[in-house]
Amino acid sequence: MFPYERRLEQVFREVRESPLLDVLDQHRGPGGPGADPGGLFEMLAEDGYPLEPRLQECFFPYRNMALYWRAADSGTTLVGEFDVVSIDITPETRLAVDDLARKESDRALLSELRILDDISRGGEGRLAAMRFQPGVTNPEIWFLDRYHDYVRLDLDYRDYLDHLFITKGVTGWQYLFADVRLGEREYAYVLENLRNMLRIFPDEFPEYDYAPLTARLEARL
Numbered sequence: 438m439f440p441y442e443r444r445l446e447q448v449f450r451e452v453r454e455s456p457l458l459d460v461l462d463q464h465r466g467p468g469g470p471g472a473d474p475g476g477l478f479e480m481l482a483e484d485g486y487p488l489e490p491r492l493q494e495c496f497f498p499y500r501n502m503a504l505y506w507r508a509a510d511s512g513t514t515l516v517g518e519f520d521v522v523s524i525d526i527t528p529e530t531r532l533a534v535d536d537l538a539r540k541e542s543d544r545a546l547l548s549e550l551r552i553l554d555d556i557s558r559g560g561e562g563r564l565a566a567m568r569f570q571p572g573v574t575n576p577e578i579w580f581l582d583r584y585h586d587y588v589r590l591d592l593d594y595r596d597y598l599d600h601l602f603i604t605k606g607v608t609g610w611q612y613l614f615a616d617v618r619l620g621e622r623e624y625a626y627v628l629e630n631l632r633n634m635l636r637i638f639p640d641e642f643p644e645y646d647y648a649p650l651t652a653r654l655e656a657r658l
Contacts, residue, residue: 439474442497444602445521452506452605457641458515462505462558468523472498477524485571488524492575495595497523504606505558508633514626515633519606520555524567524594532566537581546587550579553597556606565611567594580611585623588615603645607634613653620658 438446452458474496481488503520522530530551538544550566557564562583567576578590578597591614592600604610609627612619619628631654639647 439497441495441598442499442502444598445497445502448602448605449502449504451642452504452517455641457509457637458506458605459509460504460506462503465502466500468499470498472496474498481524486569486576487572487574488576489574492524492594495524495598499523500525501555503558506605513633513637514629515637516608516630517604517606517610518556518558518608519601520558521598521601522552522554525551532564532581543587546579550581553578553594554601563611565590565597580615585617588612588617590614600650603638603642603647603650604634605638607631610634610650613650613657618657619654 449463453460453463474493477496478488478493501520501522503518505518506516508515532547532550532552534544534547537547546568549568549570551569552564553567554565564581566579566581568579569576575593578592578594579587580590581587590597590611596614600610600614608630609624610631612624612627613631617624619631635647635651635654638645
C-alpha cells in the first residue's frame with residue numbers, strides 16, 4: 438500500500454470499529470494496486486504544474502476514497518463525510534463554474550479549481566478544491582459552501598489529508614483553518630459538530646492530538 442492509502446484505510450477501520458459512530462457509506466473509486474504515480478506527476482509537470490515532492494508523497498491509487506458516518510446516538514449532533522480525490526486535473530474534477538459563480542469575479546478563481554473533496558452526501562453542498570496555477574508547486578486549497586462565502590484554507594493538499602485523518606471528516610472541520618468567526622449564528626450547526634468532536638474524539642481516538650484543533654476553535658469564537 439502507498440502510505441496515504443494505508444492511512445485512509447485506517448480511518449475507514451477506526452470509524453467502522455467505533456461503537457460511538459455508525460457508517461452510512463464507504464467506498465473506493467476506480468483504480469487499485471499496480472498504479473504508478475510517476476507518470477501522473479511527470480504529465481502534470483509537462484503541463485506546467487510541477488508539484489512539490491511532499492504533495493506527490495500523498496498519492497493513493499484510487500480515483501477517490503469516501504466515507505459517510507454519523508453518531509450512533511441519535512441525540513448527538515455529530516456527522517462527518519469525505520470523498521477525497523487523488524491529485525488530478527482531468528475534466529472530471531473541474532467545477533461547474535456556471536452553477537457556483539455568485540458574481541462575475543468568482544469565475545476566474547473557480548475556473549482554476551479542481552475538486553479535492555466532494556462533501557455532498559449529507560446534502561450540505563460543500564466541497565474543497567485545489568487551485569492549479571501554472572508554475573505553482575504547492576496549490577492553494579479553497580473551501581466552497583453554498584451557504585457561506587468561499588474561503589481559502591491555511592492548508593495544502595497534504596495538510597488537508599493529515600487533518601482529515603484526525604477529524605474523520607466531521608462537518609465543518611475545514612473552518613478551523615479559515616478566517617471565519619464560528620461564534621456567529623450562521624455557523625451554529627458547524628460549531629455544534631466541532632464541539633462534539635472535540636468532546637468525544639480525544640477519548641475515542643487517543644492516538645491523535647486534538648489540542649491544536651481545540652485551540653483553533655477557541656481562536657475563532
